[in-house]
Amino acid sequence: MRIGIPKEHKNEEKRVSLAPAGVDSLVRAGHTVYLQSTAGDGCHFSDEQYKQVGAKIVYSAEEVFTRSEMIVKVGRVADEELKYLQEDQIIISFLNLAVVSRNLITTFLEKKIVSIGLELIEDEFGLPVLHSMSEIAGQLAVQAAENLLESTHEISRGVLLGGIPGVAPAAVVILGAGVVGTIAAQSAIGRGAQVIVLDKDIHRLRRLEKLFNKQITTVVANPYTISRGVKFADVLIGAVMIKGEKTPNLVTEEMVKSMKKGSVIIDVSIDQGGCIATSRPTTLSNPTYMLHNVIHYCVPNMTALVARTASFGLNNVSLPYIQAIADRGINSALMGDHGLTKGVCTMAGFCSNETIAETFNVEFRRIHIFSNN
Structure with a gap:
């Protein structure tokens, strides 16, 4: 051929x-x-x-x-x-x-x-090709968030992701307990962050709690819990994926307005439309924008960074x-x-x-x- x-x-x-x-x-x-x-x-x-x-x-x-x-x-x-x-x-x-x-x-x-x-494409374990890119995206999401929490922008929070003795770490809230969410949680835990994962699937949440030996907090996702999690977050990672479909907006603009000044949104779901109402696609050379005093990072092909x-x-x-x-x-x-x-x-x-x-x-x-x- x-x-x-x-x-x-x-x-x-x-x-x-x-x-x-x-x-x-x-x-x-x-x-x-x-x-x-x-x-x-x-x-x-x-x-x-x-x-x-x-x-x-x-x-x-x-x-x-x-x-x-x-x-x-x-x-x-x-x-x-x-x-x-x-x-x-x-x-x-x-x-x-x-x-x-x-x-x-x-x-x-x-x-x-x-x-x-x-x-x-599927196999007995899931979506093998997407899985590979999601493993990379999960790591990069935390890496990007860690950088954006530093005083890189005028409104950046100036927070160390893992904190230090006597100073609390950043709160990383992850929407979705699939491959991206799991790898992002692993990366954030490794850096010492406080990690909260929301998903509507209780079986996925059980798997994560067992995998990370209760080093994370898991919450069943619904509009109420998402709203509370968003407000609490220093970093919000959108890791929602519905196979072959446009991703639904789970985070409303009003929720984004409630976030801390200088907090960070990393919408990994942006390649399928994004799961956050204020997200819009950005590029590798111009990856961020600020809206409602929140730094947004929404690069559809973020794995091209590596x-x-x-x-x-x-x-x-x-x-x-x-x-x-x-x-x-x-x-x-x-x-x-x-x-x-x-x-x-x-x-x-x-x-x-x-x-x-x-x-x-x-x-x-x-x-x-x-x-x-």
């Missing part, structure tokens, strides 16, 4: 979809990999490293798209790339289609694109799926892996994800693939 890796341009993205090791595996299996020149520069993967493992270097996104049967990206297809899509082409990337424009969905359907959302680590992690978990599609073809790969099928959003001119179909009011059809044997 001919596989293309374009250079990422959107949102100052520095990650690359496949590391040289992943390209090496595909080339050894007999596939052709086209890499847009400098695609790996943000991770310190040079064109020469890719050439050494057999990649063919090309010099435009158009060439990558027109030569390839499957496109492997980090972010979704950018508006300027839509014109390069080929009919029946396979696109695999973090799509987050619940928060995209109708134009992207329409183009996918018109060109019969097989679009696979990395964030939707682009090399993130790209290795992405390569490790996504390569088996990419390899299966390349080796066996899309139909056989889907037939042999129900979890991969869960990641398919559009195929053969129809929307195969019911939530996305409802969001954009397009025809929904389940994937039915039959063996030719």
